[in-house]
Amino acid sequence: MTEPRRSAPMRTLRWSLPLGIFVVLLGFLFVGLFRDPREVPSPLIGKPAPQFSLAQLHQPERTLTTADMRGQVWLLNVWASWCVSCRVEHPLLVDLSKANIVPVIGLAYKDKPADGLAWLKANGDPYRLSIVDFDGRVGIDFGVYGVPETFVIDKAGVIRYKQIGPLTADALKQTILPLVRELQQS
């Protein structure tokens, strides 16, 4: 009784502040439930694709460089014959190549050329051409940390999008292909 009564706003604050903090925390945790910690946003988006010069899978004496792809929108699909989830996305790539919308370059990541060739023979070859990154150096330059990964690269050679993990029909239809069309028109 000796204590002075608190003012009304103070009394409201007394319960609303902890409740507010709790609700905010709850919000963060809830959003966290639906986020994949394996999807680390790439710092390369909006930056020029790293320079590379790699031997082609089918014609090892010929190389492909980043500059060769200038002037067209293209996809770089990082795959490997030892990669299990590459088998999951592969039919989508085969369909995509039949639709002839955008050239897809395959990067055989840390793969033996013979294994890669055999894999493509068995599963179908959707690639305009494939290049071999035997020691994974180019993969490091592209910030690859899990296969498969797919990059959308624009006419100026700038990386516009990165799909981490296997392509899905949804990702293709809703994100990648609309982006490709938009970039092709610009």
Place this chain on the structure above:
Amino acid sequence: MKTLAAAIAWVVLSLVVLEARADNALDARLKTLENELRCLVCQNQTLAESNAPLAEDLRKEVRSLAVAGKSDDDIRAYLVARYGDFVLYNPPVKPTTYALWLGPFLLLAGGVVIWLRILRRRAALPADIDAAAAPTPATTRARALLDGTSGSATVSRVKSKD
């Protein structure tokens, strides 16, 4: 001839020792550096701990950069350019990480403020609340009840009802 052979042996030996010493220093430096870099494949392990093939490649890459004379900061920048700040276990202070760096201190400061207010309020209270409180009709009645003079208390209760 003997002295020449001894001199050559000495030079070779000291070179080997120097080389080994430099190697040890490099190993120690890389060990420290790799312990603060994240392996992106097994995300809760450092580059030093992880056995993932990518971690192996990155260790090799880090070593070759170090041998080429790059500083620790150069090497960190090299990895951040490719994999983002996520590779650093020791994140940089910048606007997106202010909450991360300052949050704990803000929480601590808030806790101290609340603690001080409680202490001050307690200090303001008299040592013996019962003795200090001015008698009210209710406390007088309670005192009377406790002292066993309940008769008058009942009367006063009935009276106060009117």
